[in-house]
Amino acid sequence: MDDIKGKVCVTGASGFLASWLVKRLLLAGYRVTGTVRDPGDDKKLAHLWKLEGAKERLKLVRADLMEEGSFDEAIKGCQASKAYHSYWDIRLYLFLICYSQQAEILEPAVKGTLNVLHSCKRSRTLRRVVLTSSSSTVRARDDFDPTVPLDESSWTSVELCEKLQIWYVLSKTLAEKAAWEFCDEYGIDLVTVLPSFVVGPSLPPELCSTASDVLGLLKGETEKFQWHGRMGYVHIDDVALCHILVYERKDCHGRYICSSRVMDNDELASLLSSRYPLLPLPQRFERLNRPYYEFNTSKLTSLGFKFKSIQEMFDDCIASFVKQGYLSFVQQ
Numbered sequence: 001m002d003d004i005k006g007k008v009c010v011t012g013a014s015g016f017l018a019s020w021l022v023k024r025l026l027l028a029g030y031r032v033t034g035t036v037r038d039p040g041d042d043k044k045l046a047h048l049w050k051l052e053g054a055k056e057r058l059k060l061v062r063a064d065l066m067e068e069g070s071f072d073e074a075i076k077g078c079q080a081s082k083a084y085h086s087y088w089d090i091r092l093y094l095f096l097i098c099y100s101q102q103a104e105i106l107e108p109a110v111k112g113t114l115n116v117l118h119s120c121k122r123s124r125t126l127r128r129v130v131l132t133s134s135s136s137t138v139r140a141r142d143d144f145d146p147t148v149p150l151d152e153s154s155w156t157s158v159e160l161c162e163k164l165q166i167w168y169v170l171s172k173t174l175a176e177k178a179a180w181e182f183c184d185e186y187g188i189d190l191v192t193v194l195p196s197f198v199v200g201p202s203l204p205p206e207l208c209s210t211a212s213d214v215l216g217l218l219k220g221e222t223e224k225f226q227w228h229g230r231m232g233y234v235h236i237d238d239v240a241l242c243h244i245l246v247y248e249r250k251d252c253h254g255r256y257i258c259s260s261r262v263m264d265n266d267e268l269a270s271l272l273s274s275r276y277p278l279l280p281l282p283q284r285f286e287r288l289n290r291p292y293y294e295f296n297t298s299k300l301t302s303l304g305f306k307f308k309s310i311q312e313m314f315d316d317c318i319a320s321f322v323k324q325g326y327l328s329f330v331q332q
C-alpha cells in the first residue's frame with residue numbers, strides 16, 4: 001500500500017487538527033513524516049504512536065517554525081522513493097484569543113509560514129503544498145451583501161482587522177496572502193484549506209483552545225461563544241479528509257472553504273440543549289453587532305465532498321470528552 005501512496009509530511013503533527021490528519025493519512029496508506037518540536041516528549045506524542053499503522057509508517061522529526069532552515073531535514077527525509085509525493089500541511093499553531101498582543105501573533109504566523117515555504121522551495125521533489133488557513137480569512141469585512149454567501153474569492157479586510165484588533169484573523173489573512181505571493185513567485189503548487197471552527201474528538205489528551213472553548217460552552221460558560229457570535233462549524237474528520245482530497249486531486253487549485261454549517265450561537269446552544277438536556281448550556285447570548293453571513297462551499301462539494309452534520313460533530317466531540325474524563329456521562 002505504501003508503494004501506491006508514497007510519502008507525505010505534516011508539520012505540527014501533535015496538534016488537534018494535525019493529529020487527526022496523520023490518523024487519516026496512515027489509514028489511507030501513506031508514509032507520514034510529522035514534525036514536532038520535541039520528538040522525545042513521549043507523553044505528548046503517545047496518541048500518535050497509538051494510531052493504526054504508526055509503528056510501520058510514521059516518523060517524527062524535530063522542527064521549529066521560528067528556526068530558519070528547521071524544516072529542511074524533514075523535507076529531505078521525504079525524498080527517498082521514486083513514488084514520492086511531498087505533502088506539506090503547514091500549520092500556524094496560532095489559535096490564540098482575539099485580544100492577544102499584535103506582535104505575539106502576527107510575526108510568528110507570517111515568518112513561520114515563509115520559513116516552511118523556504119524549505120519547500122529548496123526541495124526538488126516537492127509536489128504540492130497544502131496550507132491550513134482559516135475561513136476567517138474570508139469573512140471579516142464590512143462591505144459584502146449578506147444575501148450572497150461568501151466564497152473563496154472573498155478576502156478579509158486587513159484594515160478592518162486592525163481597526164477591530166482581531167489579531168488572530170489578521171495573522172491568518174496575512175500568512176495566507178504571504179504564502180500565495182511566495183508560491184506564485186517560486187512556482188510552488190499551493191492549495192489552501194479554509195476550515196471554519198473545528199469540532200470533534202481530540203486525539204491529544206491536552207485540549208487545544210478551540211476544544212477548550214467547546215468544553216466551556218458545554219459546561220455553561222458564555223464568554224468565548226459570546227465573542228465568536230455567528231460562526232461556521234466543521235467536523236475534524238471532514239477537515240482532514242478535505243486536506244487529503246485537495247492533495248490527491250490534481251485538478252484542485254486555489255482556496256477551499258471547509259465548513260458544514262454557519263449558525264448563530266443562540267441557535268447552536270438551543271440545538272445542543274434539546275439534544276443534551278442534562279448539559280448546563282447557556283440559554284442566551286448577548287447579541288453583538290455582527291453582520292449576517294453564509295459560506296458558499298460549492299467549490300468543495302462539487303468534487304463530491306459531503307460534510308457531516310452539526311449533530312454528528314458535537315456527538316463525536318462530547319463522546320470523546322466523556323471518554324477523556326472532561327465531562328461526566330451525558331445522556332443524549
Ligand SMILES: NC(=O)c1ccc[n+]([C@@H]2O[C@H](COP(=O)([O-])OP(=O)(O)OC[C@H]3O[C@@H](n4cnc5c(N)ncnc54)[C@H](OP(=O)(O)O)[C@@H]3O)[C@@H](O)[C@H]2O)c1
Binds near residue numbers: 014015016194198
Ligand atoms: N482549531 C480550529 O478550529 C481551526 C480552525 C481553522 C483553522 N485552524 C488552523 O489549523 C491549525 C492548527 O490548529 P489546531 O487547533 O490544531 O492547533 P493546536 O492543537 O493548538 O496545534 C498546535 C501545534 O502547534 C505546534 N507548534 C506551536 N508552536 C510551534 C513552533 N514554534 N514550531 C513548530 N510547531 C509549533 C505544537 O506542536 P509541538 O508543541 O509538538 O511542537 C502543537 O501541536 C492552525 O494553523 C489554526 O489556525 C484551526
